[in-house]
C-alpha cells in the first residue's frame with residue numbers, strides 16, 4: 001500500500017463520498033462494511049469518519065434541543081390557555 005500524501009486528516013479521494021454516506025446512514029450493506037474496513041486500516045479515513053460522526057451528532061443534538069425547547073414553549077402556552085385566569 002502506498003503512503004498517503006494528503007494534508008493532515010484528508011480522506012482518500014475515492015472514499016470521501018462513501019464515508020459521508022456511512023456517517024449519515026445512506027450507505028449500507030457491503031459498501032458500508034467496505035468503507036468501515038477501509039477506515040479501520042487507513043488513518044486519514046478513520047479520522048475523517050470520526051470527525052464526520054462528531055459533526056453529525058452535534059448537529060443532531062442541537063436540532064433536538066431546539067425542537068424540545070419549541071415544544072416546551074408550545075406546552076407552556078397550552079397550559080396558560082388551560083389554566084383559569
Ligand SMILES: [Zn+2]
Pocket residue numbers: 011012015038042043044045046
Ligand atoms: Zn483512506
